[in-house]
Amino acid sequence: MEECIFCKIIKEEIPSKTIYEDERVKVFLDINPNTNGDLLIIPKKHTENLFTIDNNTLNYILEIIKDKIYPILIKKLNATGLTISQNNGTGQEVKHFHIHITPRYEEDHLQFTSDKSILKNIDEIYNILTK
Numbered sequence: 659m660e661e662c663i664f665c666k667i668i669k670e671e672i673p674s675k676t677i678y679e680d681e682r683v684k685v686f687l688d689i690n691p692n693t694n695g696d697l698l699i700i701p702k703k704h705t706e707n708l709f710t711i712d713n714n715t716l717n718y719i720l721e722i723i724k725d726k727i728y729p730i731l732i733k734k735l736n737a738t739g740l741t742i743s744q745n746n747g748t749g750q751e752v753k754h755f756h757i758h759i760t761p762r763y764e765e766d767h768l769q770f771t772s773d774k775s776i777l778k779n780i781d782e783i784y785n786i787l788t789k
């Protein structure tokens with residue numbers, strides 16, 4: 659039995675603010691939101707990341723985001739856009755596959771900030787990628 663934090667959320671050993679649930683997935687509010695209504699969708703069957711999840715479940719998750727969740731965000735929160743993001747390995751805090759469902763609003767000022775000064779020159783990157 660997996661004992662990760664999201665498995666505990668599925669088993670309701672840890673409470674979550676769930677907005678959608680069925681036999682395969684759970685959708686709940688992120689405790690550290692980047693915009694109003696920032697959500698996570700997770701498969702109920704534990705799997706670590708994009709490279710371990712089966713494609714059928716992955717497709718199902720995308721369908722739920724598209725057909726069920728985004729319409730709710732438009733209707734209930736007047737979202738005007740949607741950013742989905744998903745971390746694997748470095749940058750992944752919780753090792754149970756999840757997609758961040760981040761509703762977007764005009765002027766929400768959401769930014770992905772990082773220290774750009776440490777980046778390689780873009781021409782160098784292009785050369786590496788094409789040589």
Ligand code: 5GP
Binds near residue numbers: 672688689749
């Ligand atoms: P990651 O960095 O792995 O892509 O994102 C993990 C996300 O899970 C973070 O946005 C974090 O705020 C969220 N998170 C971590 N622990 C909990 C929790 O116990 N409950 C909820 N609702 N979200 C959590």
Ligand code: ZN
Binds near residue numbers: 660662
């Ligand atoms: Zn898990």
